[in-house]
Amino acid sequence: MSMAWIQAGFFSDALGMCVNCNIILPMRDVSQPDRTKRPVLWLLHGAHGSCDDWLRYTNVERYATRRGLAVVMPSAHMSNYMNMAHGGRYYDYVSQELPDKMRQMFPLSDRPDKNYIAGLSMGGRGALMVGLARPAQYAAIGCFSAGLDVPATAPYRDEVLGGQSPKGYADIRASIKKLTNSRRVPVIYHTVGTEDPFLSAARKAQEVLSVLPGYNYHEAPGGHEWDFWDAAVRAFIEQLPLKDEPDTWR
Amino acid sequence: MALMHVHHYSDVLGMNMDMDVIIPEMSRGQIGQRAKDTQGKLPVLYLLHGMSDDHTIWQRRTSIERYATEAGFAVVMPTTHLGFYTDMYRGPKWFTYITQELPHLVPRMFPQVSTQWEDTYVAGLSMGGYGALKCTLRAPHVFCCGAALSAATDIVQRYEGYRHGEQYLTDVFGPREHIEGSFNDLFAAAEDLAGQHEDLPGIFMWCGTEDFLYDENVRMRDHLLLLGYDLTYEESPGDHQWMYWDEQIQTVLQWLLAGRGQ
Numbered sequence: 001m002s003m004a005w006i007q008a009g010f011f012s013d014a015l016g017m018c019v020n021c022n023i024i025l026p027m028r029d030v031s032q033p034d035r036t037k038r039p040v041l042w043l044l045h046g047a048h049g050s051c052d053d054w055l056r057y058t059n060v061e062r063y064a065t066r067r068g069l070a071v072v073m074p075s076a077h078m079s080n081y082m083n084m085a086h087g088g089r090y091y092d093y094v095s096q097e098l099p100d101k102m103r104q105m106f107p108l109s110d111r112p113d114k115n116y117i118a119g120l121s122m123g124g125r126g127a128l129m130v131g132l133a134r135p136a137q138y139a140a141i142g143c144f145s146a147g148l149d150v151p152a153t154a155p156y157r158d159e160v161l162g163g164q165s166p167k168g169y170a171d172i173r174a175s176i177k178k179l180t181n182s183r184r185v186p187v188i189y190h191t192v193g194t195e196d197p198f199l200s201a202a203r204k205a206q207e208v209l210s211v212l213p214g215y216n217y218h219e220a221p222g223g224h225e226w227d228f229w230d231a232a233v234r235a236f237i238e239q240l241p242l243k244d245e246p247d248t249w250r
Numbered sequence: 251m252a253l254m255h256v257h258h259y260s261d262v263l264g265m266n267m268d269m270d271v272i273i274p275e276m277s278r279g280q281i282g283q284r285a286k287d288t289q290g291k292l293p294v295l296y297l298l299h300g301m302s303d304d305h306t307i308w309q310r311r312t313s314i315e316r317y318a319t320e321a322g323f324a325v326v327m328p329t330t331h332l333g334f335y336t337d338m339y340r341g342p343k344w345f346t347y348i349t350q351e352l353p354h355l356v357p358r359m360f361p362q363v364s365t366q367w368e369d370t371y372v373a374g375l376s377m378g379g380y381g382a383l384k385c386t387l388r389a390p391h392v393f394c395c396g397a398a399l400s401a402a403t404d405i406v407q408r409y410e411g412y413r414h415g416e417q418y419l420t421d422v423f424g425p426r427e428h429i430e431g432s433f434n435d436l437f438a439a440a441e442d443l444a445g446q447h448e449d450l451p452g453i454f455m456w457c458g459t460e461d462f463l464y465d466e467n468v469r470m471r472d473h474l475l476l477l478g479y480d481l482t483y484e485e486s487p488g489d490h491q492w493m494y495w496d497e498q499i500q501t502v503l504q505w506l507l508a509g510r511g512q
Binding site: 002003004005006007008009010011013016018025027034101104105106107 | 251252253254255256257258259261273275277279280355358359360361362
């Protein structure tokens with residue numbers, strides 16, 4: 001198995017502009033027939049970051065290779081993965097248009113049991129928000145170094161929220177309430193470093209999230225930094241409940 | 251329109267390779283473009299660069315992305331570096347990579363791309379024109395037709411005063427005295443295929459009348475016509491330059507569309 005790295009540029013109708021996205025795609029021996037749709041990890045960057053971050057600062061490609069996992073890394077700029085009060089409709093882009101487009105262009109599974117979403121910091125909250133608002137779309141969520149709220153100090157907070165508190169899909173607490181008695185909840189892997197400034201936010205989130213079945217919380221030494229996220233994404237990928245049944249395309 | 255910079259491992263070459271891929275897509279809001287409403291699988295054009303260039307050059311020197319969107323073609327732009335799209339005498343198996351590995355790999359990576367012979371085309375300029383003709387004549391089961399712009403058609407000619415030196419050409423094609431009539435000789439390739447194939451592939455050629463390769467393009471034209479090929483040959487004032495290739499690749503796409511009855 002080898003991995004192809006694809007730097008894609010395309011037009012987003014949700015955002016009304018061109019966007020960049022990185023894709024890591026497992027490729028099998030070309031002499032063998034292969035009509036397999038790959039399981040997919042949707043991997044989100046943090047504030048001030050971009051679609052290149054995970055590739056540049058971690059070994060995610062190596063970890064994904066071992067499990068035959070495709071990884072899609074979009075850019076969402078400073079949006080918090082929300083439909084911004086003053087800005088683009090990033091939630092629509094990341095949760096709906098991007099999966100639709102990527103599955104059209106690449107051999108990626110659309111089965112909920114083969115789709116996973118994770119991210120760090122702003123992307124960690126984004127992964128929780130998207131995954132819990134659309135629990136039928138993902139089998140697992142990875143939230144690294146984040147809590148449930150958009151931090152008061154978050155850059156562009158007013159542009160994102162417009163002075164309001166998050167509502168609807170963006171209100172993670174409301175999504176959790178809805179899921180409390182649901183049997184179909186994504187597995188959650190939540191981790192934070194003990195030196196991370198968001199440690200207390202993560203601990204508060206833990207109290208709320210622990211009502212959900214399949215919620216796992218970990219603290220480990222480390223700060224708000226890439227050493228920690230490299231280990232986090234590795235642990236997350238190693239624990240993914242990957243199933244073997246093939247998912248094929250024609 | 252989507253542009254993909256692809257970095258992938260080639261089993262045939264035993265190394266990582268780069269290529270650019272254009273996938274046409276319908277979008278409502280992108281300004282200044284007309285996208286064709288594509289249905290079903292996408293026809294695919296393998297587009298080959300010339301000497302001194304790489305897989306990015308068609309993007310940089312022409313507006314191929316815009317033309318391909320309007321035509322509704324996926325475009326795959328690979329590279330074989332200075333290797334003439336040839337299984338080298340001393341070096342990598344570039345021809346096998348282009349004609350066997352990529353046509354399998356590309357539709358797997360991009361499931362919208364057709365795997366059908368009648369949807370698979372090849373074109374190129376200069377050294378890539380040589381490559382396109384070679385793919386069309388030596389891998390006619392893969393490519394249904396091909397287009398060559400300002401092509402190097404006579405590799406024996408390349409040995410005359412070649413600036414990279416004869417050693418390099420020997421590494422690519424083998425000893426000079428063995429080239430005539432060999433697998434790498436396009437004139438022989440045209441004869442071999444004409445001798446065994448009832449339906450000869452469609453070929454498009456263009457060359458500028460001031461091009462240093464003009465004479466050998468005329469010779470190839472006459473050779474193909476004599477052998478009964480379905481050749482569309484065009485020439486016009488011009489030399490070996492991108493301003494002509496930018497125009498001519500649009501003609502090639504129109505020619506391909508006409509062949510599809512569109």
